[in-house]
Amino acid sequence: MEKFRKKIDSYVHRLENRWNALTRKRQRTFTKLLLAVYILITVFSLFYIWSGKNDSLSISHISGIPKNITVKNAVP
Numbered sequence: 001m002e003k004f005r006k007k008i009d010s011y012v013h014r015l016e017n018r019w020n021a022l023t024r025k026r027q028r029t030f031t032k033l034l035l036a037v038y039i040l041i042t043v044f045s046l047f048y049i050w051s052g053k054n055d056s057l058s059i060s061h062i063s064g065i066p067k068n069i070t071v072k073n074a075v076p
Helices: 002-021 024-051
Strands: none
């Protein structure tokens, strides 16, 4: 577990160094782009939900469970 943590820490450190090596203008551009993509995904998701086209998604009962299962320590 210690090796895994060290690998993750070194990876994060390298990414942070790469981010800090960018100019402030480039950092702002990437941040704005990420925000724009996030907003687009959110708007499209909300539109899909509100449009009612998600009627095809239905969760049906779970099949394949035997009916003779007894539950021990069940609260009556």
